[in-house]
Each structure stands twice: as structure tokens, then as C-alpha cells.
Amino acid sequence: MRVVIESSGPRLVKSQDVLEGRMAILRSVDGTPSWAALVGKVYYREGHRMVAVPGQGITSGTHCDVGSPAGLDARWEVLPVGSKVILEQEQI
Amino acid sequence: MKVEVGGVQEAVVLREAGELRPGRLAVLRKANNLVAGYEGKAFARTSQTMSCLGAETSHWWVNDHKGNLFEELPEGARVVLEQQGEGKAMKVTIEQPGPKLVNGEKLLDGQWAVCRKVRETSSYPQCLGKIFHRIYEQLICLDGQDCGDGRTRSLVFGPSGFNQFDFELLSPGTELKVVL
Numbered sequence: 001m002r003v004v005i006e007s008s009g010p011r012l013v014k015s016q017d018v019l020e021g022r023m024a025i026l027r028s029v030d031g032t033p034s035w036a037a038l039v040g041k042v043y044y045r046e047g048h049r050m051v052a053v054p055g056q057g058i059t060s061g062t063h064c065d066v067g068s069p070a071g072l073d074a075r076w077e078v079l080p081v082g083s084k085v086i087l088e089q090e091q092i
Numbered sequence: 093m094k095v096e097v098g099g100v101q102e103a104v105v106l107r108e109a110g111e112l113r114p115g116r117l118a119v120l121r122k123a124n125n126l127v128a129g130y131e132g133k134a135f136a137r138t139s140q141t142m143s144c145l146g147a148e149t150s151h152w153w154v155n156d157h158k159g160n161l162f163e164e165l166p167e168g169a170r171v172v173l174e175q176q177g178e179g180k181a182m183k184v185t186i187e188q189p190g191p192k193l194v195n196g197e198k199l200l201d202g203q204w205a206v207c208r209k210v211r212e213t214s215s216y217p218q219c220l221g222k223i224f225h226r227i228y229e230q231l232i233c234l235d236g237q238d239c240g241d242g243r244t245r246s247l248v249f250g251p252s253g254f255n256q257f258d259f260e261l262l263s264p265g266t267e268l269k270v271v272l
Contacts, residue, residue, distance in 0.1 A: 021181050023173065044173075044182065046150060053173065054136035054143045055115060062138065063151075085173040087136065087145070089117045089165045 012075035015066045018045045023053070023085060024076035035061060035074070042085055043076070050076075055087050107164060109157035112137040117171055118162035119186060120144075126156060134171045134186050135162065145171055146184035194261065196254035199226045204266075205259035207233075214256040216247065223268065224259065231257070236270065 010027070018024045023044045029035040038061045043050040051063040079085075106121055116137045123131045127144075134145045142157050144150040165171075168189040173182050193208055204225045210217050223234040231254055233247040249256075 019178060021176075023175055023182070044146075051143075051150065054138050054145070059139065079175050081175050081177050083175040087117060087171045087173075089167055089169045090115070091167050 010077040012077055015045070015050050015064075015068075015074060015076060018050070018066075018076055018078055020045050020047070023079040023083065024050070025079065026074060027077045028073075028075045030073040037061075042079075053085055053087070104163050106161035109137065109142045109154045109160060109162060112162060112164060114139045117165040117169060119165065120160060121163050122161040124157075124159040127152065127160060134165075134184060136171075146173055146182040191260040193258040196224075196231055196249075196257040196259060197251075199224075199231065199254070199259055199261075201226055201228060204262040206262065207257050208260045209258035211256040216256065219247065219257060223262075224257070234268075 012027050013024075015024075021044065023042055026035075026039050026041055026043060029039060038052075038058065041056050041058060042053045043063075044053060045051075045066070046063075048066050049063045050066060052058045052061065054062075104121075107118075112118055114137050118135050118137065120127065120130050120133055120135055123129070130144055130147065133147060136143045136145060137154075141151045141153055142162075144152075165186070166189065170187040172185045172187060174185070176183055191208065194205070199205055202225075204223065207219045207222050207224060210220050219233055222237050224231055225234065226232075229251055231249040233249075
């Protein structure tokens with residue numbers, strides 16, 4: 001018997017499908033180079049915004065409105081329950 | 093005579109948001125009306141804002157924080173954001189590192205310190221929590237402390253005994269309380 005497991009990878013959703021308080025990784029952005037640089041960064045849903053977790057070196061795009069940027073087909077990978085994002089104080 | 097070790101802590105310095113450098117983590121200790129209810133919460137200083145980690149309304153301009161006082165977290169401290177189940181807010185925990193310990197061999201002449209670890213093979217487990225000071229080639233357990241065996245005279249250790257202990261240094265200005 002031959003068994004092949006085909007996985008499509010993590011489920012990606014639009015920002016409006018990220019529930020309040022959930023953290024998500026920006027996985028893909030079509031069209032805008034400035035946002036493409038933010039792929040891989042962690043955000044969380046806060047009301048009508050996706051807000052970047054601080055400390056990731058993001059100087060622009062620290063937040064965006066849900067459903068925007070207009071015309072972009074951004075996709076997010078929602079972190080599963082129990083996931084941890086750790087911010088550590090570096091040398092002072 | 094009794095020497096109280098309690099209250100031996102690094103003095104906590106509180107700063108305004110504008111005094112924190114971008115990228116630093118801090119805990120709000122004294123809040124003004126704008127952020128009442130956020131005392132004890134962890135914040136991250138970004139270039140222009142103070143961002144409350146895991147809070148529903150989380151961003152304020154640094155200038156909005158005038159009058160608020162923050163305690164900057166020390167090196168190695170961590171803020172952990174943990175994803176909870178549906179309908180629950182993120183769990184935010186602040187993990188502070190324990191005090192830095194130095195081995196007795198590295199205690200410098202004139203320094204005062206609290207013993208935080210005693211080597212298992214040591215004959216002096218009672219020294220745990222006691223205050224020591226280093227004078228030249230001697231490590232002296234401060235006179236008057238009850239070392240658990242009814243002995244209140246100073247215990248004095250020479251260099252061969254230094255490495256049985258690890259110490260937390262007392263910060264300058266620490267007051268020792270002696271109760272007669």
C-alpha cells in the first residue's frame with residue numbers, strides 16, 4: 001500500500017475572518033511592495049484593525065484596517081490556541 | 093540582636109513614557125485618568141507610541157502618557173502573549189528573571205551581599221538568606237544573624253570556602269535593619 005499525505009499547508013484567511021483578540025501571521029500580500037516586507041510578521045485583531053505585535057522592527061504598517069489595504073489580497077495564518085509570542089527585553 | 097534581610101531589593105526606578113527608549117518593555121505602575129485601569133499591564137515602547145500588550149485598546153501616543161510612570165523591565169525579562177480559545181482575550185504574563193548571582197570567589201572587597209545559594213556539600217546550609225560582606229581575604233557573615241543553630245557570632249570564611257556560596261549583591265543605598 002502506498003500512502004501519500006498531501007497537505008495544503010496552513011489555512012489562510014482574510015483579515016475579516018480573524019476573530020477579535022486572535023494573533024495571526026501575515027503570509028501573503030499581492031501587489032504592494034511596502035506590505036510585502038511585512039510578510040511573516042505577527043499581528044493581532046483589535047476591533048476593526050490588525051495591529052502588529054511590537055518589537056518586530058516594523059516602522060510602517062504597524063496596523064491596518066480590517067479588509068484593507070484596499071485592493072490587496074492579504075492572507076493571514078491564525079495562530080492556534082496555546083501559541084505563544086514572546087517578547088524579551090534585550091541588553092539595556 | 094536580629095538583622096532583618098527583608099526589603100533587600102533593587103530600588104525601582106519609575107520613568108515617564110518619553111524617557112523610555114523605543115523597543116523597551118515596561119510595566120505601568122502609576123496611571124493618569126486616560127489609562128486608569130491599566131496599572132500593572134505590560135507595555136512596549138515603539139517609536140511614537142506606548143503599546144499595551146494584549147489589551148483591547150492598546151495604543152497611545154507617547155505624549156498622551158505624560159504623568160504616567162512606568163517600570164522598565166530588566167534585561168532577560170519576557171512578556172508572553174498566549175493565544176486562548178475562542179471568545180477569550182490573549183493571556184499576557186510578565187516573566188521577570190531572578191536576581192543575578194555571583195559566586196563568593198567573585199565578591200569584591202567591600203561588597204555586601206545576601207547568600208542565595210549554598211552548595212549541597214557545604215556544612216553551612218544555615219547561611220542561606222544571610223548577609224555577608226567581603227573584607228580582604230575574608231567573607232564574613234554579618235554578626236548578629238541567627239544562623240539556625242543558636243549561634244549569633246560571626247561566621248568567617250577564608251578563600252577556600254568562598255565557592256560554597258552564591259550571592260545577590262546589595263545595591264548601593266540598601267538599608268539594613270537591626271532589631272535589638
